[in-house]
Amino acid sequence: MSSSVNIALVPVEGDLDVTTAPAVRRRIDRLVSGGCRRVLLNLADTGHVDSAGLGLILTELRRMRGLGGLLSLVNVSDQVYLALRRMRVLDFMPVRRTSARSRVTSVDPSVLPLWRMTFRVDEGGLADARDRVGEMMASLPFSADEVFDMKLACGEALGNAVDHACASGVLVTVAAYPDRVVVEVSDCGCGFEVADDEELPETGPFAERGRGIRLMRLLADAVSISSKSAGEGTVVRLVKLVRGDEAPDG
Numbered sequence: 001m002s003s004s005v006n007i008a009l010v011p012v013e014g015d016l017d018v019t020t021a022p023a024v025r026r027r028i029d030r031l032v033s034g035g036c037r038r039v040l041l042n043l044a045d046t047g048h049v050d051s052a053g054l055g056l057i058l059t060e061l062r063r064m065r066g067l068g069g070l071l072s073l074v075n076v077s078d079q080v081y082l083a084l085r086r087m088r089v090l091d092f093m094p095v096r097r098t099s100a101r102s103r104v105t106s107v108d109p110s111v112l113p114l115w116r117m118t119f120r121v122d123e124g125g126l127a128d129a130r131d132r133v134g135e136m137m138a139s140l141p142f143s144a145d146e147v148f149d150m151k152l153a154c155g156e157a158l159g160n161a162v163d164h165a166c167a168s169g170v171l172v173t174v175a176a177y178p179d180r181v182v183v184e185v186s187d188c189g190c191g192f193e194v195a196d197d198e199e200l201p202e203t204g205p206f207a208e209r210g211r212g213i214r215l216m217r218l219l220a221d222a223v224s225i226s227s228k229s230a231g232e233g234t235v236v237r238l239v240k241l242v243r244g245d246e247a248p249d250g
Contacts, residue, residue, distance in 0.1 A: 037069030
């Protein structure tokens with residue numbers, strides 16, 4: 001598999017200001033130069049963003065969009081979110097507040113999908129599979145950024161399935177509902193389960209898989225990982241909710 005980094009979570013240690021922005025910029029630039037096209041800037045420890053920090057955000061956002069990529073901010077405090085809104089940053093990029101993530105309810109069993117499609121993925125067809133998911137989502141009321149993130153989340157799930165399970169028995173199912181799209185990636189491995197609120201290891205034999213799951217959680221609105229109800233293998237379920245008043249047509 002490729003050794004390049006497609007997605008990266010970059011933590012900002014402290015405020016994003018004139019003293020820290022240069023180091024953050026260098027780190028992002030190294031990632032982009034290495035081929036990374038999706039960067040999530042983690043502002044969990046950031047209580048202030050000054051003009052230098054704002055300049056960094058907007059400059060790197062323009063650069064990444066020009067390369068077909070995306071920069072977004074996650075774990076943003078209410079205080080920083082208010083400042084970014086006043087600076088009109090919210091008009092240009094995805095920003096997720098620390099308090100914004102809530103539990104996504106399950107689909108009502110009585111609600112049937114508007115449509116559902118399943119296809120098999122071979123080891124050499126990961127890029128085609130990601131593109132196919134993107135094409136299906138393009139018919140639904142999602143922004144280009146939301147489609148981009150779901151393609152990347154699917155890529156992480158597919159990579160785990162091929163790398164840790166079976167390269168020949170991977171299936172992708174995409175189902176559209178009035179309020180969401182659900183993408184399931186299933187494999188025929190030994191089975192793997194992670195609770196929704198389970199903390200993942202950062203070291204040890206499962207560290208790489210843990211990083212992928214953390215990224216999926218940042219990119220999708222809900223992620224569940226469980227063993228198949230019948231047979232051997234794992235099912236990764238990714239959910240992206242429809243925003244606004246629009247809903248898919250049946």
